[in-house]
Amino acid sequence: MERTTRFGPSFQLKEGFGNWRKSRCSEISRENRMASRSIFRKSLRLSLLFCRDGQPFGTRPLSSSAIPSGQDDCAVSYLVHSCRLSHEAAIEASHKVKLSSLEKPDSVLALLRQYEFSDTQISTLVRKCPKFLLADVKKTLLPKLEFLSSMGMSRLDLARILSYHPWLLRRSLENCIIPFHTLLKSVVLSDVKVVQIWKRNTMFIDKVSKNGLPNVEFVREMGMPQSCIAQMVTYHTKIVMREPEVFRELVGQVQQFGFDPWKSNFVQAMKALHYKKTWRQCEEAYRSWGWSENHILSAFRSCPLCMIKSRKKIMETMDFLVNKMGWHSHKIAKYPNVFCYSLEKRIIPRCSVVRVLLLRGLIKEEKEKLSLATVFMTSDEYFLNNFVNRYLNQVPQLLNVYQGKLEYEDV
Structure with a gap:
């Protein structure tokens, strides 16, 4: 009993000390971690003070290949100094993408600069799509950039398009980008025109395989000539990319009005009814x-x-x-x-000349069989010779009226 009494308090003291030591070590460890983070952040801020044009002397900010977990300041600083985002935009972007490592972001930025993206374009791209920084360069980005360049798109156009439509680089090369290019090339035949259409219609790329290709094949089978198909795809891409059921219904409506698929006004009628x-x-x-x-x-x-x-x-x-x-x-x-026709450039100038000639009695509407087709639908050369030059001896100011330098009431 004595031994129990003698060793009991001693054992309890040792056990209590052990618990206290574990607790204290835990507190020290937590204090060390907090101190370490504080030191890291201070050193980061200090290193950024010695930056010129956003790049440190001799090294880049966050030169380590890994960003410590929970270091939001690190991600924000990287987005500010490497991607040229504003501080507010960087904070917002850091909530959408977790940069646990700088390997992928660095390789993405290096590839963009290789393709002559400006700092402003990179900033725009990253701000719109922060997750783009985590893309696989070799498997995802490089093949798409190479393909888009190979079809004749200049790096200047490529950078401009992708900075405003970054989602394009998230689309499948095999299922979206290549089929879209194939459709355009098969219709307009010219690489130059393909690039022009690309610039205006990248938003329809997702619909080309499901809608665009079947719709073009449909009008081709019904006899629409290549020239009309090219007109439709080039200037009315939105209509071509409609659901096949909707597209075919539209074509049927145009046919009911009596339009001929072999004529260009068939495509114009499709646009009007759409x-x-x-x-x-x-x-x-x-x-x-x-x-x-x-x-x-x-x-x-x-x-x-x-x-x-x-x-x-x-x-x-x-x-x-x-x-x-x-x-x-x-x-x-x-x-x-x-x-x-333009009211200012064609209708008013020609009508002003006709008005003067009618008031002077030089022409009579019935006798001359003056029609709107004669007044408006003839060429500039025809109108000038038959309605202006022909009467300059009688009305010297007529050319000034035609050119808008003089009101017809003042003649």
Whole structure:
């Protein structure tokens, strides 16, 4: 019992000391870790003070290949000084991408600079898609950049496109990028035109295999010539990339209106019928000037593009031709091409000349069989010779009226 009493307190003391030592060691370890982090951050900030143009003398910031876990300051500093992000943008980006190592980000940035991306373009790309820094250079990025360059896209264009559409580099080379290029090349045949379309339509690349290829094959089988297909793909890519069911329904509607697939106005009619909201706006504008359903449909068949004009364009043109020139709106319905011409550059100058000639009695509308087609749809050379030069002896100021230097009322 004595031994128990003698050794009991001693054992309890030793056990208590052991627990205290473990606890103290744990506290010391935690203090050391905190001190280590503090020292790392201070040294990082100190190293960044000795930077010139964002790069340290002799070394780069965060030159270690690994970033300690939990070191948000390290990731933010890397994004600021290596990717040229603002401090606020870097903080936001650091929440979207975890840079546990600098190996991949460094290799990504090196590849971009090799392809002549500017600091601003790199900053834009990383800000929009921070996870891009973790891409595999050899397996993912390099093959795509090489392919895009091989098709004739300059590095300047490549950097500009990818900095604004970084998601493009996350698309499959085999399933998206190559099929899109194949479609364009098979239609327009020219590398130069392919690059031009690429610049405008990269947002449709995901839909080429599922929608674009079947739709082009559909119109090709129905007899549409290569020239019309090229026009459709080049200028109306959005329509080509619609779901095959929607696309075929649209083609069927155009056929019901009597358009010939062999003529370019077939593609124009597709565009007019595709944008239903614009069609309704045009329809309302024409009706406000007294056009009937037959007038509208007749105008559409004659010139499909008259149904894709803005309400402002229609109203201003109608106001000038009806209220100032005195032509009936039903007469204008027979020549809907007039809405495709510039009011300032063609309609007003030519009408001003015609107005002077009519007021002077030099021409008579009935006798001369003066039609809107003669006034607006003839070439500049024809109009100048037959309506301006022909009457300069009688009206010397007529050329000034045509050139907009003089109002017709002042002649």
